[in-house]
Each structure stands twice: as structure tokens, then as C-alpha cells.
Amino acid sequence: MNINELLRGYDTGNLAIGTLASHSALQIMHGAKKERFTTILVALRDRAWFYRDFDHLIDLIIEVNSWRDICKPEIAEELRGYNTILVPHGSFVEYVGLECGESIKVPLFGTRSLLRVEADQKLKMLLLMKAGIPTPRVYELGDDIRGPVIVKLPGAKGGKGYFIASSNSEIEAKLRKYIEDGLLRSPREAIIQEYIVGVTAYFHYFYSPVLNRLELLGADIRYESDIDGLRRLPVGILEELGIDPTFTVVGNLPLVLRESLLPRIIEYxxxxxxxxxxxxxxxxxxxxxxxxxxxxELNVKVFEFSGRIVAGTNLYIDGSPYSYLYWDQPVSMGRRIAIEVRLALEKGLLEKIVT
Amino acid sequence: MNINELLRGYDTGNLAIGTLASHSALQIMHGAKKERFTTILVALRDRAWFYRDFDHLIDLIIEVNSWRDICKPEIAEELRGYNTILVPHGSFVEYVGLECGESIKVPLFGTRSLLRVEADQKLKMLLLMKAGIPTPRVYELGDDIRGPVIVKLPGAKGGKGYFIASSNSEIEAKLRKYIEDGLLRSPREAIIQEYIVGVTAYFHYFYSPVLNRLELLGADIRYESDIDGLRRLPVGILEELGIDPTFTVVGNLPLVLRESLLPRIIEYxxxxxxxxxxxxxxxxxxxxxxxxxxxxELNVKVFEFSGRIVAGTNLYIDGSPYSYLYWDQPVSMGRRIAIEVRLALEKGLLEKIVT
Amino acid sequence: MNINELLRGYDTGNLAIGTLASHSALQIMHGAKKERFTTILVALRDRAWFYRDFDHLIDLIIEVNSWRDICKPEIAEELRGYNTILVPHGSFVEYVGLECGESIKVPLFGTRSLLRVEADQKLKMLLLMKAGIPTPRVYELGDDIRGPVIVKLPGAKGGKGYFIASSNSEIEAKLRKYIEDGLLRSPREAIIQEYIVGVTAYFHYFYSPVLNRLELLGADIRYESDIDGLRRLPVGILEELGIDPTFTVVGNLPLVLRESLLPRIIEYxxxxxxxxxxxxxxxxxxxxxxxxxxxxELNVKVFEFSGRIVAGTNLYIDGSPYSYLYWDQPVSMGRRIAIEVRLALEKGLLEKIVT
Incomplete structure (x- = not known):
């Protein structure tokens, strides 16, 4: 698909920023409105009422019956009619589907071809390794497993279905159950990673092709059910319950990092x-x-990445501590996207930021 | 009591916003001052010194010897003399007492008759159930208890005296001890709830009668002693100590939620x-x-409510991430109250927001 | 050393604020710039690239090969040439060394003689006890130890090397290992404190000699590896691993406190x-x-202090909830330092805030 051709049909003085009504949509709309763009939301019909409370942020809500409807030619045409740049987020990656995401005839903010990598855990780990970023050891089923591992199902599932184990037999038993439940096709699809003993930290970056600058706009910790609740139970009751914890992401908690870690985080x-x-x-x-x-030992090991805006940025709708260092005003990731579009427009570089 | 009659005696061009010097008083004063109201604090004599450091936020401190003094006719008269609207908060509910709270001759922001419900755990659960909001199963002593339960003493005690148990005999033994210690009159007063395995989340709402709009202004997690500290101890030492954890609220931690949960949270x-x-x-x-x-599974079960401002809103004195979506300026819950008073004044609807 | 003499050589209309490029340097630079001071960073040569991304906040970066180079006469002279007030922080305390810190011929913001106390855990506990601030019981090796204790190595090590134990033999075994590893010279240097069961909370104060006012500008919780991660592991796996948790500070989490605790916190x-x-x-x-x-029981016990800016203040680069109560604008601790310098300048009281 030729995106530049689509862009040539655009009235770039009247761009709109659009996204799907989920994940970080309110932040993206808020940020786009701050930068004075028209804002468009594609919403599931039964959730649109919620977004209407924010009509001062959202100029148009296009209702659809399912997320995949966004790929219908008439919806894409409507979006193009409003000169829309579509911002993909986690729900886009998860619910719209790779084929549609790759082929939708609307300019996407970001790198369309990254969607295919996002959809494939093994390609993702390969990219990290090619980058020379330290990652946890990856095992194959049957390998000599020493110490705890974390096992993940393919696809962005918000942490659902992750589990911790420490032997092949344990892993195989659980994967068999997932296959029976229809959550997994083959045990080979599961990712088995060394479980690093330490604390989790999620770093929110923005790479600006216009400024040729990498910004670290924030960090967060995920708040996960039931793992973050279980640890509040007395040990005796925990043992009695014998629950295998899950890691379903429910929300996010703000975090700042030791300043001495920041150069390494920027380097990665x-x-x-x-x-x-x-x-x-x-x-x-x-x-x-x-x-x-x-x-x-303050080693930073990266076990996963997201090639688009993450929900943890919703913490910083009014700016993160770090965003004030770069911009000295409240710049959320959603607003940062809108700023990049504005800067690209001003410099005639729109084709550098959409694909 | 006829509140409208009290209001008729008010110089509404010179309203004051008042509260008790505890809980969320600084936030309420800060918010009222932002909206240019006169601000009045009723403070315990031995704590007034602390509030004097904030005299740019507080126009008048009325010192009392005990919280219940606020109900003395002369204090109420003084408050009325300043055209005060009194904002009840958690310390008001807990320390002033129901009888005084219901009868105090000063207009209260909010719903006076809710105080009686707030004081009665069983009425509270009834209201939630009538609302059709999912709640944990409630047990009576002697019921066939399966799985862990949380047992709570009546009244807003900031989490003190909660405990987790998994059998009738365990519950009875502990309640007997509370009765001996004078913390409880009868075992029947205790609330026994199914302990839901998951993570806690507290949602801060504001219902505006003037705008006829429900706003979600923030969310928090409570930081509780000793439960949030105990989990840092090695399992071996924990078992050695054999401590029954408590849930005394010490402070609050900020939280944002998955956007896909927000419509359900607003719906509830x-x-x-x-x-x-x-x-x-x-x-x-x-x-x-x-x-x-x-x-x-991302089910949201509500085990408790507060019918007034909660202390978790103190996190957001400069606005929560969500408040920027509604107001695009730093609106704390305390300021939101003051905005509602101002809007009601402008529209001649004061009697819709005080009781 | 005569600081007033150094100050007499300064062009106080052109003061600079300087610090070492680590710990809370970005915050200090950001705050100084907000108050329109010249800003100077002394940076390790291999980390300077990172700080150059913030050149709108930093007027001059002086590169050094090691932290102690800051004590070379020519560096101090260069700093004086720019009329620099140097702000010490945790990395200054830890890496520059006491002798250099005490003798460096540049005016320091804060109390130079406190550096010696900061470097000596036993003097620190003595100061707390003299203040009449409740502290955990301190043990000597060989004392009759009841209940868990936390054992700390001397010096500000960011929590590295702390451990929890419950008997003399356990403590001795571990200290022997630290000595073998060269982390400790004598077991007598270790601090053995009663482990208080409860939750940690770090209070950020600013004492203003110019305003003669003590401000509480924020609070935080430390995010520590691996202790805050280990508790996410299932009990069975934890026991299998048998890991002794560490308390290496990785970052900080924001916190607000029950308002009823604040008077006591200010009192302490x-x-x-x-x-x-x-x-x-x-x-x-x-x-x-x-x-x-x-x-x-809401008792607050102080187990440690820092006599300078702490890294937890990095959470509040755009102001903490509390800072809005005092200043009604975004005042970080870094900016508060700069405000104090400005106020002192205006009132001719510079010698009251530097030593």
C-alpha cells in the first residue's frame, strides 16, 4: 500500500487524530485536542455512551459493532474523509488483527510493519537480542531448566495466562490444560523465559524522527490480579488455597527510577x-x-517490549516527572504523539512519521 | 430541621466552606480557596498549631476541645454567622457521632441522611445490593464457610481490627477477644464477607446534581500497616512470628485503571x-x-462504600489523571466540591446540594 | 575554611547552582532553571552524553574522570569562577568522600558539618535519639536478640547489603561473609536494629532558615530489588529458592499520608x-x-535519616500534593532549594543557607 498516495489526498491543514475507543484512547484524544487537532474515536456500539461524557475532547464518534469493522472499506474511507491519522495502541494490536492492521487504508502513526513483529513473541525476542539488550534466557520445552521460569502464551493478553514454574513436567501439565481449554494451539507456541529475581519496571519511550531524539517520558509498574493481592494473604491461608497466581493487568502504578539507571535505560x-x-x-x-x-545488582533485563503506546502512560495524562524535564509543560504520551504530528506538518515531514 | 430556612438566613454572596481539621481538610481548604470562598476549620485545640502553617489557605480556625463540640449551639451559630457550608469527611463520620451529625444546625454539603447508612455496615451492604452492584458473599456466624473470609468490626475504623480467617471457630475465637478488649459489643455486629482473591481498587466519584453528571475523578490503593509491610519479610521469619496481619490505613497510593474497566466502573x-x-x-x-x-477475570466486586470524600483523594490535590479529562485543569475532590457550590450559586440551586 | 570569605568573592547577581550529575541532578537543574539561575553539572566523562539531552536545563557540564576530581583545586576554582553554590545529594555523600566534602572550597547549600554525621550510622542514631524521636531498638552483637532484626552495613549504599535475621548466629554468619567479600571491615561496624513490623514511609522535609519554617514537601516509598519482586513468587517457589532478600533501591513510589499523622510528622x-x-x-x-x-497502632519510628535531598523527591519534579499546599505552584525539592537561594539573596541572608 502506498501511504504517500493516501497522504496526497489529505487536506493536511485539517488533520484529525483517531484511535479505537479503548486502552489509552482518552489520553490520545486529550493530547490531540491540546494540540488543536480534530479528534475521532471508533467505538464499539455498546461502549460509546461512556465516551460521550468526554465530548469536549472528542469531535466525532464512529460506532461499530466489532473492532474488526474498522477495516471495512467504508469506515476507512470515512476516516480518510476526515484526513485521519490513526494511532494504534494495545487494543488495536490485540483485537483488530494483524491482517487488517497491515492492510487498513488509513495512515497509521508509527511503524505498520512492526505489527507483525508485535504479534510474534519469538520475533520480538529476536529484535531485542539483535539490539544487544540483555534479556532473560529463553528455554525450549525439554531443555534442562534450572530455577524458576515464567511461561507466556502468544499474543498481547494483558498478562492473562502467564504462570511461573520450575520444571518441565510442571510446564507441560499446565500447557496441556491451556490446550484443552482452547487457549493455545501447540505447546511450542508458549514462551518459556528464565524468571529473573528482581523488580519489574516499564519504560515509556518516544522516538522522534522529526527531532531525531529519543525521550524517556515515564515509567510504571503494572498492578496485576491476582498476584498483587495474593501476597496480602497470610502464608498459612495462601498454602491452604494453593492458588496459581495470575498476572491480569488491572491498572498501573507510577514509578521514578534511580537517576544513575537512566543513562543505561536511554542506551537500551x-x-x-x-x-x-x-x-x-x-x-x-x-x-x-x-x-x-x-x-x-541493578542489572536491567528486558523480557518484552511493546512497539506502540502502552496503558501505563495513562498515569501521566498531565505529564510525568520526566516529561517536565524535556518539555517543561504537561506532555502525556498522547500529547507527545500530537506534538510530533504538528512538528512534522510544520516541517513538511509527515511521511516520516506515518506508514 | 429545615435547611432551606437556614439558607434563607445566609448571605450567599459571602459563603464560607468549612470542615473539621483532619482527614482531607487541607485539600478541602485548598480547593475552596481556589474557588475564592472564605475557608473555616474547626480544629482540636492541640492540633491547631499544625494548621496555622497553612494560614494562606485557611481564613479562620475555630478551636474546640473535642470533636463533638462542633455540635454545641454556639459553634453552630458561629459557623452560620459566617454563612458556612460544612463538608463532612471520614473523621466527621467517625468522631462527631451520628446524632450530632444528623442534627447539627449548619448546612452540610452532601446528603445528611446518608450518615445513618454510613454508620451501619448492614445498611451499606443493602444499598449496594439494591443497586445491583456485585458484592462479595456475606456470611452469618455459623454459616457453612468455604474459603477465606474477611471479618470487619462496625464503624469507619480506618481498617483497624479487620482480619482474615477461614473457619467459624477461628472467627469466634477472635471476636471473643475483641469483645473482651471492649472493641465490639456482640459477635453479631461483625461483618463476615467472602474474601475475594484479587487486587483492591478504590474509585473516587463525584455526582453533580447541578450538571446531572457523574464524574470519576481518581482511584487509589490503600497503604496498610502491617499487611503491606509483612509481605516484605522472608517466609521463614513470617512463620516464626506468626503475626495476624492488620489493615490500619497509613496512607494512599495512586492508581490508574485499564481503560476498558472504566465504563463498568462508571456504570456501577x-x-x-x-x-x-x-x-x-x-x-x-x-x-x-x-x-x-x-x-x-476482571470482575469488579464492591465490598464497601463511603458516602463522602475519602482520604485517597489527598493524592490528587493538584488534580488526578482523570480530572484533567473532565476539567482540563487541576481539580481535586476538594476543589470539585467548591466548584459545585459555585455552580449551584450561579444557577440558584444551592438547596440541591446541601441538606 | 571561611565560607563568608568565598562568598565575598562572588558576584551574587550572577549566582550558579551546581551539583554532581547523578541522584537528583536533573531535578536540581530543572528547579534552579525555573528560578532563573545559571546551572552547572559536574559529570563523569562517560555519562555526560546523557545529560547533554537536557541542555535547555544545564548551562555548563564540567566533565571529570572520577567523582573525587571535584575536589581538585582547579575544578573548585572553576566552580567559584561561576559563583557556584554546590548542592550535595546522596551520590555526593557516597562517592566524593568525607574529607573532600568537608574541605571543598565551594559554598555548599546546607550544613557541611552534617556530612560527618551522615557518614557514621552511630552518630546518626544518636542525633535521632537526642531529638527525642522514637527509633527502633539498637542491638550490639551478642545482645539477647528477640524477634527479627535488620542488619545494615555502614555508609549510604542505596539499601544494598541490608538483611533480616532473627538470631546472633545468623547475623554473625552473614557478616563473616561480607567481611570475606571485602564489603565490611569489622562486624562492629554493622548496625543491628529491631525490625519494626509495619510499613515504611519516607518524609521529605525542607527547613527554611530564611522563612524560619519547616515544610513537609512530600513522601515516598522505596522500590527495592529484590524484596519487592520476591513477594510476587508463589510461597512454594520462594521456599525452593531459599533466597535472602536484598533491599537495593531501584526507584521510588509516591505516597500521601493520613492527614492525622501529619502533625506528628511535622513535630518530629x-x-x-x-x-x-x-x-x-x-x-x-x-x-x-x-x-x-x-x-x-500508627506509631511512627524513625530508623534512619538523610541530611540532604533524597532521590524520592524525583517523583515530584512537577510538585508533590503537599507542595501545592505551601506554594500553590509546582515546587519540587530542587526548585525549593533554588527558591531559598533567591529569597536569601533578596534579604541579604546568603550566609545563613550556605556553609
């Missing part, structure tokens, strides 16, 4: 930007997130 | 507003809080 | 200011932190 972000250029053209654009465990 | 808030109309006239006004556990 | 801060006057002349100036555990 730059390596990611560089490596992405070798794997998907033209390389990552705009928001991405490296998802790490930091151990007792 | 609306149901609460509607059901409150059937139970206490004219229904809830202004701030309230639904206190929930979110499980691994 | 005032006692600290008073007691510091008796121990180090002229007493504490500017930022300090009391580091506490709050138990189930």
Missing part, C-alpha cells in the same frame, strides 16, 4: 531504535516500551 | 446514585467512593 | 531541626528526610 532505548531499523523499515517511530526486571 | 457509580435515591432522600450528592476487589 | 521534623543545632552548627539547612516505619 537507542539500541532498540537502531536494531528496529534493520528489522522493520523505517524503524520504530514514536512510542514504545521496554519491559524489564531490575535485579539486586 | 450510576447504579449507586440511582439506588441511593430510593433509600435516602434526595440521593447521594457530591463525592462518594466504591471500594472494590478486581479479580483475575 | 521540628525536633530534628532543633537537635541538629546542638550537634552540628548551625543546624540542618534545607532538605532532609526522616525514614520511618509506621506500625499498626
Amino acid at each position: 532505548g537507542r539500541r532498540f531504535v537502531d536494531a528496529s531499523r534493520g528489522m522493520v523499515s523505517p524503524g520504530v517511530i514514536g512510542p514504545f516500551c521496554l519491559e524489564s526486571v531490575i535485579d539486586r | 457509580g450510576r447504579r449507586f446514585v440511582d439506588a441511593s435515591r430510593g433509600m435516602v432522600s434526595p440521593g447521594v450528592i457530591g463525592p462518594f467512593c466504591l471500594e472494590s476487589v478486581i479479580d483475575r | 521534623g521540628r525536633r530534628f531541626v532543633d537537635a541538629s543545632r546542638g550537634m552540628v552548627s548551625p543546624g540542618v539547612i534545607g532538605p532532609f528526610c526522616l525514614e520511618s516505619v509506621i506500625d499498626r
Whole structure:
């Protein structure tokens, strides 16, 4: 698909920023409105009422019956009619589907070809390794497993279905159950990673092709059910219950990092930007997130990434502590996207930030 | 008592906003001052010094020897003399006492008749159930208890005296001890609730009768001693100590929620507003809080509510991430109350927001 | 050393604020810039690139090969040439060394003689006890130890090397290992404190000699590896691993406290200011932190302090909830320092805030 051709049909003096009504949509709308763009939301019919309370932020709500409707030619045409740049987020990646995401005839903010990598855990780990970013050891089923591992099902499932184990037999038993439940097709699809003992930390980056600058706009910790609740139960009751904890993301908690860690975190972000250029053209654009465990020696190991805006940025709708260092005003990730579009417009570089 | 009659004696061009010097008083004063109201604090004599450091926020401090002194006719008269609207908060509910709270001759922001419901755990659960909001199962002593339960003493005690148990005999033994210690009159007064495995989340709502709008202004997690500290101890030492954890609220931590949960959270808030109309006239006004556990399937179960401003809103004195979506300026719950008073004044609807 | 003499050589209309490029340097630079001071960073050569991304906040970066180079006469001379007031922080305390810190010929914001106390855990506990601030019981090796204790190595190590134990033999075994590893010279240097069961809370104070006012500008919780991660592991796996948790500080989490605790927290801060006057002349100036555990009865016990800005203040680069109560604008601790310098300048009181 020729995006530049689509852009040529656009009235760039009247751009709209659009997204799906989920994940970080309110933040994206708020940020786009701050930068004086028209804002468009594609919403599931039964959830649209919720977004109407924010009609001062949202100029138009297009109602659909299912997320995949966004790929119907008439919806894409309507979006193009409003000169829309579509911002993909986690729900886009998860619910719209790869085929549609890759082919939708609307300019996407960011790197369309990254969607295919996002959909494939093994490609994701490959990109991290190519970048020379430290990652946890990856096992195959049957490998000699030493110490605890975390096992993940393919796809962005918000942490659902992750589990911790410490032997092949334990892993196999659980995967068999997932297959029976229809959550997994083959045990080979599961990712088995060394479980790093340490604390999790999620870094929110923005790579600006217009400024050729990588910004660290925030960090968060996920708030996960039931793992973050279970640890409040007395040990005796925990043992009695014998529950296998889950990691369903319910929300996010704000975090700042030791300043002495920041140069390394920026360094890993730059390596990611560089490596992405070798794997998907033209390389990552705009928001991405490296998802790490930091151990007792302050080693940062990245076990996962997101190649688009993450929900943890919803903490910083009025700016993160770090965003004030770069911009000295309240710049959320949603607003940062809108700023990039505005800067690109001003410099005639729109084709550098959409694909 | 005829509140409208009290209001008729007021110089509404010179209203004051007042509260007790505890809980969320600084936030309420700060918010009222932002909206250019006169601000009045009723303070315990031995704590007044602390509030004097904030005299740019507080126009008048009335010193009392005990919280209940606020109910003396001369204090109420003084407050009326300044045209005061009194904002009740958690310390008001807990320390002033129901009889005084119901009869005090000063207009209260919010719903006076809700105080009686607030004072009675069983009425509170009834209101939630009437609203059709999912709640944990409630047991009576002697019921066939399966799985862990949480047992709570009556009254707003900031989490003190809660405990987790998993059998009738365990519950009875502990309640007997509370009765011996004079903390409880009868075992029947205790609330026994199914312990939902998941994570806690507290939602800060504001219902505006003037705008006829329900706003979600923030969310928090409580920081509780000793439960949030105990989990840092090694399992071996925990077992050695054999401590029964307590849930004394020490502070609050900020939280944002998955955006896909927000429509349901707003829906539950609306149901609460509607059901409150059937139970206490004219229904809830202004701030309230639904206190929930979110499980691994993202079910939201509400185990408790507060029919007034909660202390978790102190996190957002400069606005919560959500408040920027509604107001695009730093609006704390305290300031939101003051905005509602100002809007009501402008529209001649004062009697819709005080009781 | 005669600081007033150094100050007499300064062009006070052109002051610079300087610090070492670590810990809370970005915050300090941001705050100084907000108050329109020249800003100077002394950076390790291999980390300077990171700080160059913030050149709108930093007027000059002086590169050094090691932290101690800051004590070379030519660096101090260069700093004086720019009329620099140097702000010490945790990395200054830890990496520059006491001798250099005490003798460096550049005016320091704060109390130079406090550096010696900061470097000696036993003097620190003595100051707290002289202040009449409740502290955990301190044991000597061989004492009759009842209940869990926390054992700390001397020096500000960011929580590295702390451990929990419950008997003399356990403590001795671990200290022997630290000595073997060269982390400790003698077991006598270790601090053995009663482990208070409760939750930790760190209070950020600013004492203003110019306004003669103590402000509580924020609070935080430390995010520590691996202790805050380990508790997410299932009990069975934890026991299998048998890991001794560490407390390496990775970052910080925001916190607000029950308002009813604030008067006591301010009271303890005032006692600290008073007691510091008796121990180090002229007493504490500017930022300090009391580091506490709050138990189930809401007792606040202070187990440690920092006599300078702490990294937890990095949470509040755009202001903490409390800072809005005092200043009604976004005042970080870094900016508060700069405001104090400006106020002192205006009133001709510079010698009251530097030593």
C-alpha cells in the first residue's frame, strides 16, 4: 500500500487524530485536542455512551459493532474523509488483527510493519537480542531448566495466562490444560523465559524522527490480579488455597527510577531504535516500551517490549516527572504523539512519521 | 430541621466552606480557596498549631476541645454567622457521632441522611445490593464457610481490627477477644464477607446534581500497616512470628485503571446514585467512593462504600489523571466540591446540594 | 575554611547552582532553571552524553574522570569562577568522600558539618535519639536478640547489603561473609536494629532558615530489588529458592499520608531541626528526610535519616500534593532549594543557607 498516495489526498491543514475507543484512547484524544487537532474515536456500539461524557475532547464518534469493522472499506474511507491519522495502541494490536492492521487504508502513526513483529513473541525476542539488550534466557520445552521460569502464551493478553514454574513436567501439565481449554494451539507456541529475581519496571519511550531524539517520558509498574493481592494473604491461608497466581493487568502504578539507571535505560532505548531499523523499515517511530526486571545488582533485563503506546502512560495524562524535564509543560504520551504530528506538518515531514 | 430556612438566613454572596481539621481538610481548604470562598476549620485545640502553617489557605480556625463540640449551639451559630457550608469527611463520620451529625444546625454539603447508612455496615451492604452492584458473599456466624473470609468490626475504623480467617471457630475465637478488649459489643455486629482473591481498587466519584453528571475523578490503593509491610519479610521469619496481619490505613497510593474497566466502573457509580435515591432522600450528592476487589477475570466486586470524600483523594490535590479529562485543569475532590457550590450559586440551586 | 570569605568573592547577581550529575541532578537543574539561575553539572566523562539531552536545563557540564576530581583545586576554582553554590545529594555523600566534602572550597547549600554525621550510622542514631524521636531498638552483637532484626552495613549504599535475621548466629554468619567479600571491615561496624513490623514511609522535609519554617514537601516509598519482586513468587517457589532478600533501591513510589499523622510528622521534623543545632552548627539547612516505619497502632519510628535531598523527591519534579499546599505552584525539592537561594539573596541572608 502506498501511504504517500493516501497522504496526497489529505487536506493536511485539517488533520484529525483517531484511535479505537479503548486502552489509552482518552489520553490520545486529550493530547490531540491540546494540540488543536480534530479528534475521532471508533467505538464499539455498546461502549460509546461512556465516551460521550468526554465530548469536549472528542469531535466525532464512529460506532461499530466489532473492532474488526474498522477495516471495512467504508469506515476507512470515512476516516480518510476526515484526513485521519490513526494511532494504534494495545487494543488495536490485540483485537483488530494483524491482517487488517497491515492492510487498513488509513495512515497509521508509527511503524505498520512492526505489527507483525508485535504479534510474534519469538520475533520480538529476536529484535531485542539483535539490539544487544540483555534479556532473560529463553528455554525450549525439554531443555534442562534450572530455577524458576515464567511461561507466556502468544499474543498481547494483558498478562492473562502467564504462570511461573520450575520444571518441565510442571510446564507441560499446565500447557496441556491451556490446550484443552482452547487457549493455545501447540505447546511450542508458549514462551518459556528464565524468571529473573528482581523488580519489574516499564519504560515509556518516544522516538522522534522529526527531532531525531529519543525521550524517556515515564515509567510504571503494572498492578496485576491476582498476584498483587495474593501476597496480602497470610502464608498459612495462601498454602491452604494453593492458588496459581495470575498476572491480569488491572491498572498501573507510577514509578521514578534511580537517576544513575537512566543513562543505561536511554542506551537500551537507542539500541532498540537502531536494531528496529534493520528489522522493520523505517524503524520504530514514536512510542514504545521496554519491559524489564531490575535485579539486586541493578542489572536491567528486558523480557518484552511493546512497539506502540502502552496503558501505563495513562498515569501521566498531565505529564510525568520526566516529561517536565524535556518539555517543561504537561506532555502525556498522547500529547507527545500530537506534538510530533504538528512538528512534522510544520516541517513538511509527515511521511516520516506515518506508514 | 429545615435547611432551606437556614439558607434563607445566609448571605450567599459571602459563603464560607468549612470542615473539621483532619482527614482531607487541607485539600478541602485548598480547593475552596481556589474557588475564592472564605475557608473555616474547626480544629482540636492541640492540633491547631499544625494548621496555622497553612494560614494562606485557611481564613479562620475555630478551636474546640473535642470533636463533638462542633455540635454545641454556639459553634453552630458561629459557623452560620459566617454563612458556612460544612463538608463532612471520614473523621466527621467517625468522631462527631451520628446524632450530632444528623442534627447539627449548619448546612452540610452532601446528603445528611446518608450518615445513618454510613454508620451501619448492614445498611451499606443493602444499598449496594439494591443497586445491583456485585458484592462479595456475606456470611452469618455459623454459616457453612468455604474459603477465606474477611471479618470487619462496625464503624469507619480506618481498617483497624479487620482480619482474615477461614473457619467459624477461628472467627469466634477472635471476636471473643475483641469483645473482651471492649472493641465490639456482640459477635453479631461483625461483618463476615467472602474474601475475594484479587487486587483492591478504590474509585473516587463525584455526582453533580447541578450538571446531572457523574464524574470519576481518581482511584487509589490503600497503604496498610502491617499487611503491606509483612509481605516484605522472608517466609521463614513470617512463620516464626506468626503475626495476624492488620489493615490500619497509613496512607494512599495512586492508581490508574485499564481503560476498558472504566465504563463498568462508571456504570456501577450510576447504579449507586440511582439506588441511593430510593433509600435516602434526595440521593447521594457530591463525592462518594466504591471500594472494590478486581479479580483475575476482571470482575469488579464492591465490598464497601463511603458516602463522602475519602482520604485517597489527598493524592490528587493538584488534580488526578482523570480530572484533567473532565476539567482540563487541576481539580481535586476538594476543589470539585467548591466548584459545585459555585455552580449551584450561579444557577440558584444551592438547596440541591446541601441538606 | 571561611565560607563568608568565598562568598565575598562572588558576584551574587550572577549566582550558579551546581551539583554532581547523578541522584537528583536533573531535578536540581530543572528547579534552579525555573528560578532563573545559571546551572552547572559536574559529570563523569562517560555519562555526560546523557545529560547533554537536557541542555535547555544545564548551562555548563564540567566533565571529570572520577567523582573525587571535584575536589581538585582547579575544578573548585572553576566552580567559584561561576559563583557556584554546590548542592550535595546522596551520590555526593557516597562517592566524593568525607574529607573532600568537608574541605571543598565551594559554598555548599546546607550544613557541611552534617556530612560527618551522615557518614557514621552511630552518630546518626544518636542525633535521632537526642531529638527525642522514637527509633527502633539498637542491638550490639551478642545482645539477647528477640524477634527479627535488620542488619545494615555502614555508609549510604542505596539499601544494598541490608538483611533480616532473627538470631546472633545468623547475623554473625552473614557478616563473616561480607567481611570475606571485602564489603565490611569489622562486624562492629554493622548496625543491628529491631525490625519494626509495619510499613515504611519516607518524609521529605525542607527547613527554611530564611522563612524560619519547616515544610513537609512530600513522601515516598522505596522500590527495592529484590524484596519487592520476591513477594510476587508463589510461597512454594520462594521456599525452593531459599533466597535472602536484598533491599537495593531501584526507584521510588509516591505516597500521601493520613492527614492525622501529619502533625506528628511535622513535630518530629521540628525536633530534628532543633537537635541538629546542638550537634552540628548551625543546624540542618534545607532538605532532609526522616525514614520511618509506621506500625499498626500508627506509631511512627524513625530508623534512619538523610541530611540532604533524597532521590524520592524525583517523583515530584512537577510538585508533590503537599507542595501545592505551601506554594500553590509546582515546587519540587530542587526548585525549593533554588527558591531559598533567591529569597536569601533578596534579604541579604546568603550566609545563613550556605556553609
